[in-house]
């Protein structure tokens with residue numbers, strides 16, 4: 097499915113369906129609304145999918161390298177990106193442990209790592225380039241490459257739907273990628289770069305001041321157009337961020353709920369939400385990242401985070417955890433008896 101078709105296929109989640117599910121939740125033997133946000137998760141999942149249980153879940157972890165790492169914006173060297181991809185494939189990373197706990201498959205997508213991987217089970221070879229160019233010196237990628245990233249993500253959403261996945265999560269791996277993510281946050285929110293830029297893997301004060309300067313210079317030089325999200329992705333984005341944006345957009349187009357992980361994933365989701373306003377209906381914001389720019393992007397998307405666990409890893413880790421609560425909310429939707437069925441007297445609320 098191409099970008100144009102995906103955009104045409106996106107529509108708001110049916111309010112009548114949402115209402116029917118809430119009516120059932122309100123008939124369950126409990127004070128109205130007392131399961132709090134679990135009711136929202138169940139209502140939204142069931143209205144989007146027409147189902148009350150999750151058959152299969154997958155986390156798509158998109159990987160890519162970043163030319164801007166030559167500006168000293170990360171605490172870690174660039175070769176960690178392919179090293180971690182290999183770690184994902186052998187099952188030894190945090191996302192593997194948490195996805196196993198959640199009962200989700202991990203699917204790794206090479207969008208643009210500066211390394212040639214052998215074909216492996218669990219790895220999709222979708223390389224658009226060998227790392228982006230340094231956006232402090234020019235655009236990170238061409239507009240054509242940005243569209244290719246988006247369409248790769250869209251195709252994965254179509255595939256996930258065909259394969260019977262009912263819930264999809266986003267994840268990222270790419271040394272340096274909190275830098276393009278902060279640039280994307282600054283462009284769309286209009287906030288100063290210093291209010292949305294943080295420590296990523298753990299840089300100190302001097303490196304953080306440098307990271308802010310690099311992002312400011314990159315935005316000034318490339319002048320990304322906030323009204324043209326593909327332009328923003330091309331000029332200051334990243335290959336894996338484009339893949340995430342495409343997956344989120346594709347999920348909205350095919351009617352799949354998508355759990356968006358932390359700071360980098362939210363930058364991708366924001367690009368998708370800026371491309372089409374109804375994309376936000378399909379997004380579950382997994383958690384609140386430690387990165388200071390994260391809440392500003394979530395506010396713009398209009399989704400509240402499910403968890404707040406002081407996490408700042410990425411990979412899809414927060415997404416895997418949030419899937420467990422969506423799963424729990426659906427078990428409650430299916431199994432909690434109504435006042436009638438349980439023989440419990442109704443009250444006189446409000």
Ligand SMILES: Cc1cc2ncn([C@H]3O[C@H](COP(=O)(O)O)[C@@H](O)[C@H]3O)c2cc1C
Nearest residue numbers: 170172268269270271272273274296297410
């Ligand atoms: C070993 C290791 C595993 C990771 N898994 C995710 N990230 C996270 O950290 C990186 C972003 O932070 P920055 O912009 O500061 O480089 C991304 O790769 C992100 O996925 C990791 C980082 C490291 C070092």
Ligand SMILES: O=C(O)c1cccnc1
Nearest residue numbers: 296358359385408409410
């Ligand atoms: O919130 C995240 O996703 C994050 C934060 C710091 C580093 N890597 C990922």
